[in-house]
Amino acid sequence: MRKVHLLTMLVVLALVISGASAALARQQVTITLMGWSSSTAENDALMTQVDAFMAANSGIKVNVNLVPEYDPTIQAAFASGDPPNVFYVDSSRLPDWAEAGVLASGEGKIENLDEHYESLLEAFTYNGTLYCPPKDFSIMALQYNKDMFDAAGLDYPTPDWTWEDLRAAAEALTGTDAEGRTVLGLVTPPNFERWLPFLYQAGGSVLNEDWTEVTLDSDEAREALEFYVGMARDGIAGPPSKVDAGWGGEAFGQRRVAMAMEGNWVIKYLLDQFPDLNWGVTELPRHPSGGQATMVFTVCYGVAADNDYPEESWKLANFLTGPEGSTMVAEEGFGVIPPAKSAAEVWLQAISEEYGAGFLAGAPYAHKWQFPVGFGEVFDTFNAGLQLAFDGQALPEDVIVDTAAVAEEVLAR
Amino acid sequence: MTEATPVAQKKPPTTMAAKKRQEAIAGYLFMAPALVIFLVFLIVPIAAAAYLSLTNWNGITPVFDEEAFSFVGLDNYSDLLRGYHTNEAGEVVKATTRQKDFFIALKNTTYYVLGVVPTQTILALILAVILNQRWLKAKGFFRTAFYFPSITSSVVISIIFMWMFTRGGLVNTTVQAILPNYESNNFVSWLDDPRGIIHILLEQFGVTRMTVGDWASNRVFGNTLWEWISGPSITMSTIMILNTWTTIGTMMVIFLASLQNIPGSVYEAAAIDGANAWQILRRITVPLLRPTTFFVVTLGLIGCFQVFDQVYVISSGGPAKTTYTIAYMVYLNGFDRSAMGLAAATAILLFAIIFTFTLLQRFIVKERANV
Numbered sequence: 001m002r003k004v005h006l007l008t009m010l011v012v013l014a015l016v017i018s019g020a021s022a023a024l025a026r027q028q029v030t031i032t033l034m035g036w037s038s039s040t041a042e043n044d045a046l047m048t049q050v051d052a053f054m055a056a057n058s059g060i061k062v063n064v065n066l067v068p069e070y071d072p073t074i075q076a077a078f079a080s081g082d083p084p085n086v087f088y089v090d091s092s093r094l095p096d097w098a099e100a101g102v103l104a105s106g107e108g109k110i111e112n113l114d115e116h117y118e119s120l121l122e123a124f125t126y127n128g129t130l131y132c133p134p135k136d137f138s139i140m141a142l143q144y145n146k147d148m149f150d151a152a153g154l155d156y157p158t159p160d161w162t163w164e165d166l167r168a169a170a171e172a173l174t175g176t177d178a179e180g181r182t183v184l185g186l187v188t189p190p191n192f193e194r195w196l197p198f199l200y201q202a203g204g205s206v207l208n209e210d211w212t213e214v215t216l217d218s219d220e221a222r223e224a225l226e227f228y229v230g231m232a233r234d235g236i237a238g239p240p241s242k243v244d245a246g247w248g249g250e251a252f253g254q255r256r257v258a259m260a261m262e263g264n265w266v267i268k269y270l271l272d273q274f275p276d277l278n279w280g281v282t283e284l285p286r287h288p289s290g291g292q293a294t295m296v297f298t299v300c301y302g303v304a305a306d307n308d309y310p311e312e313s314w315k316l317a318n319f320l321t322g323p324e325g326s327t328m329v330a331e332e333g334f335g336v337i338p339p340a341k342s343a344a345e346v347w348l349q350a351i352s353e354e355y356g357a358g359f360l361a362g363a364p365y366a367h368k369w370q371f372p373v374g375f376g377e378v379f380d381t382f383n384a385g386l387q388l389a390f391d392g393q394a395l396p397e398d399v400i401v402d403t404a405a406v407a408e409e410v411l412a413r
Numbered sequence: 414m415t416e417a418t419p420v421a422q423k424k425p426p427t428t429m430a431a432k433k434r435q436e437a438i439a440g441y442l443f444m445a446p447a448l449v450i451f452l453v454f455l456i457v458p459i460a461a462a463a464y465l466s467l468t469n470w471n472g473i474t475p476v477f478d479e480e481a482f483s484f485v486g487l488d489n490y491s492d493l494l495r496g497y498h499t500n501e502a503g504e505v506v507k508a509t510t511r512q513k514d515f516f517i518a519l520k521n522t523t524y525y526v527l528g529v530v531p532t533q534t535i536l537a538l539i540l541a542v543i544l545n546q547r548w549l550k551a552k553g554f555f556r557t558a559f560y561f562p563s564i565t566s567s568v569v570i571s572i573i574f575m576w577m578f579t580r581g582g583l584v585n586t587t588v589q590a591i592l593p594n595y596e597s598n599n600f601v602s603w604l605d606d607p608r609g610i611i612h613i614l615l616e617q618f619g620v621t622r623m624t625v626g627d628w629a630s631n632r633v634f635g636n637t638l639w640e641w642i643s644g645p646s647i648t649m650s651t652i653m654i655l656n657t658w659t660t661i662g663t664m665m666v667i668f669l670a671s672l673q674n675i676p677g678s679v680y681e682a683a684a685i686d687g688a689n690a691w692q693i694l695r696r697i698t699v700p701l702l703r704p705t706t707f708f709v710v711t712l713g714l715i716g717c718f719q720v721f722d723q724v725y726v727i728s729s730g731g732p733a734k735t736t737y738t739i740a741y742m743v744y745l746n747g748f749d750r751s752a753m754g755l756a757a758a759t760a761i762l763l764f765a766i767i768f769t770f771t772l773l774q775r776f777i778v779k780e781r782a783n784v
Contacts (some may be wrong), residue, residue, distance in 0.1 A: 046504060069748075075472060078475065079476050080475065096473060096751045098472050099471070101474055244581035244582075246579075374751065377514070380514075387731065387733040391608070409509060412507070413506060
């Protein structure tokens with residue numbers, strides 16, 4: 001009898017506890033934020049932001065989940081119908097995810113619209129719908145090694161530089177270092193997105209405005225690619241592997257190239273890894289006709305379409321990207337630029353005018369890194385061709401023609 | 414309870430058939446745990462992949478959504494094998510890159526298999542025979558040393574190889590120390606050289622794309638004949654070296670186990686008959702190892718056709734698509750190009766290739782055994 005009594009009591013107790021916790025749960029909403037892991041410092045700053053958000057919104061608990069191999073992980077989460085509430089969206093992945101219907105529309109939900117750069121909002125607009133508020137951005141600019149310029153008796157690059165100035169400087173700066181190793185004037189990674197600024201500067205384009213026609217096969221494209229490949233063929237520029245480096249920033253830091261065209265992620269890397277390097281940064285050179293262009297790589301906070309707590313999710317996304325939230329990150333002075341214009345100024349002070357200004361100056365005229373669904377095939381075709389062209393095994397013209405043909409095919413699908 | 418109640422005696426099965434049925438049920442019950450796991454983690458995924466290969470699912474939209482995908486028949490296979498498909502309106506939709514990429518991957522994988530499987534089998538056999546010698550001291554040490562790469566994470570090994578093989582890395586500087594003529598400006602870019610080794614060899618004899626004649630421009634499955642005969646690129650060869658080195662240990666242990674199963678009396682009889690060491694190896698060891706060799710080659714074939722992680726870590730398919738492998742194309746189509754249906758079709762084709770080769774090889778080994 002006593003045993004039965006005890007059991008009943010336990011059951012009743014369990015019911016009471018679960019009932020109470022259910023009642024508590026109704027007050028406290030838990031939402032998940034998924035992203036990829038950057039530097040420890042950046043992860044810590046995100047946690048600070050999230051803590052501030054939770055302190056201001058006592059009813060919302062945020063679980064931060066930073067994963068390695070982000071794309072496959074979140075794709076599996078989408079496909080299984082159990083996505084996180086808020087997550088990072090790279091501008092290049094936006095078309096795929098918007099097309100798949102996993103992103104909630106941000107129309108009427110995103111606050112502080114006038115706080116953001118136009119080019120960033122445009123990068124997160126697909127088929128006329130604005131999807132998500134920008135998280136941060138990076139802009140390509142020209143880094144130069146001051147010591148090498150001084151040694152060669154050259155003036156430092158300026159925003160007025162044209163392709164001819166770039167070429168002439170690269171030629172003058174190519175040589176060998178004290179250890180007899182080759183030093184190139186410029187590092188030219190074999191990637192589509194690194195070549196795109198040259199295409200845009202020359203006045204060319206990949207697609208027409210509404211993405212219905214391929215416009216890549218043009219004289220402008222040929223000119224731009226012949227310039228890019230020509231420097232490598234003449235031995236005054238080349239891919240990072242040519243100078244024993246994994247990427248452009250590394251080649252630049254190790255003083256194996258005099259100039260590089262990286263984004264602002266390179267600032268922290270160079271300051272941390274190569275503190276003795278004497279370097280400067282300015283905007284990318286212009287086409288001889290004056291055409292100016294660069295690339296912006298940006299990430300936003302997307303909100304899941306399949307979402308139990310859309311209101312709370314938008315609240316979080318708006319907080320993280322708003323003036324208050326992004327200033328918290330800006331003060332830390334990371335490689336990436338915070339989205340709100342006011343915060344970008346704070347960032348510039350934190351990272352120093354000397355290193356930051358050259359990047360930030362490109363924001364008004366930067367092109368987004370975004371193409372239609374399935375364009376991976378196009379990039380891969382171009383990159384493979386570019387690699388062969390660097391080695392003299394393919395002609396720039398053929399690379400353009402082949403790439404344009406693949407783009408037409410993908411667009412027609 | 415003091416009074417014993419008579420327990421209803423279960424009647425033994427009366428007929429043979431009933432007895433057999435009962436035994437079968439018991440048998441299946443015992444196997445149930447393994448069967449369920451086999452079904453859930455193997456048969457169902459394979460069936461799902463086969464089904465998805467007939468759809469245009471993008472791999473992102475929740476798979477159980479009503480509008481997640483539509484049925485497209487054999488279009489994905491047609492894209493991969495023929496480079497086009499026809500839509501409902503009867504129009505031809507071109508997919509030449511899909512075909513080209515698939516056959517580039519098939520070509521690369523074939524060179525990879527041809528390079529790695531024989532090398533690793535022969536080297537593993539040699540190592541096993543040496544380790545099996547009675548005069549050898551510190552066998553345990555060598556066994557562990559050779560086996561160690563096999564149990565180390567392939568990602569870790571790949572990263573170490575990347576450090577060793579970068580242009581200014583250990584391999585090039587060591588070669589430079591031995592050959593002073595090997596200048597740092599002419600270092601081989603092990604991880605970033607798209608030239609095929611057969612192309613490089615032909616170039617030594619003055620045969621290039623320009624001099625070889627027009628036949629080489631003919632396209633077979635989207636690629637020119639000249640591209641087909643490229644051989645593995647230098648980068649692919651580096652990955653081949655890596656994989657040979659890591660798998661030799663496993664193969665060696667398998668060979669060693671079966672070497673130790675060969676009775677000593679056979680060798681003694683051979684020695685009495687006056688056979689020398691080479692004859693013993695050729696006439697006794699190798700034939701007696703045939704079942705093991707079949708097993709090792711099959712294992713090697715399957716492993717090589719599925720090569721993925723080394724490519725993913727070291728080269729991501731580059732330079733110039735020369736390390737695309739079929740398994741890597743599955744990943745690329747599914748996660749980078751948002752075409753999971755196409756990825757599933759690629760995976761099913763890979764399955765068909767491995768299956769065919771295994772059957773073929775089984776057939777060949779049996780034939781030889783009967784001779």
